Amino acid sequence: MADDREDMGDLVPKLARLTAVFNSGRFYARAAELSYTTLERPSLTILGVLEAAGEPLRIGQIASSMQVEAPHVTRHVQKLEKKQLVRRVVDADDRRARLVAITPAGAAIAARYRGVVMAWLSDAITSWSERDRKEILRLVTRLVDDVLEHLSQLEEKAPALDSPDPGSAAAAWAVTD
Amino acid sequence: MADDREDMGDLVPKLARLTAVFNSGRFYARAAELSYTTLERPSLTILGVLEAAGEPLRIGQIASSMQVEAPHVTRHVQKLEKKQLVRRVVDADDRRARLVAITPAGAAIAARYRGVVMAWLSDAITSWSERDRKEILRLVTRLVDDVLEHLSQLEEKAPALDSPDPGSAAAAWAVTD
């Protein structure tokens, strides 16, 4: 168990760098430019979520998928609606909610952006074997699923951690920032 | 080739979600809480970079590693210095530069934070086989290396893309946002 964690410890800095690259303004700016879009990053992300889902989603579902709070999604959906890249329909089953649906114009932009990133990623790993390509797709897919699953489990049973027990062993590590 | 790209297309949304999770404020807030630190995220990232490097680094090196611009690093290094989590020494070889070195207190915080993330990641994949764990470490490591390599190649030969040729085939795709 301790050994497992040691092994995985090497993965943390790697993932940190990977996320830094994909999340960097530089990376986004370049991909957006090649996609001929002036949309802000969260707007493009929303289009991507809707495209991947293949069906209209609620604000809450989009927020959850993006790991952000709802108001953030609301604001960008409003901008997207003005540009007619999404449209909103009242959810017949629950009239508090309104479903966000991607329009053909929105889907075109999402597909173009994804195509740019895809081509770029593909170019980055041209030297990989067929087997390694299949493996990374399988393992990253599984990692995403398990990480999200684990995260939602933590959130269910977690809220008591706001004020840690000062007498606990963990608190004894505490170091002043 | 077109097929390769199709396959990798599935990887894009997965990576997007993975990076969204690791980069989300929620995730950071939780890990920081468990690490008993009140440092801001970029400060913690800087400590992580210094810890991983194992030697003092220049501002420019840290910025490059984080994929951000130098002024951003400067500001956070100044905060870290006030808290005595890093110290700065003039580079004897080039007196324009000053090396940023992590202090024992800073290293303690970085290690604790990494430990939290590591344990959390380890818990998320407890059900994985030994083989899959080794594989994801190997493949993600390779992916990071290749992606960074490819990115730096693009930056070398890229700057001409600011104003795409309006007559090109690519520009013909252009769709108004």
Next chain:
DNA sequence: TATTGTTATACTCTATAACTATA
């Protein structure tokens, strides 16, 4: 009374531009 979403506000993150000092 709980839940879905919106509006208002503020803070964090990051880039660009202008500047200083050394090479």
Next chain:
DNA sequence: TATAGTTATAGAGTATAACAATA
């Protein structure tokens, strides 16, 4: 003249709180 870094400023990204409407 070019490079490493800093200071100043502005804009993008996101969270929290207060509210409205429906369940």
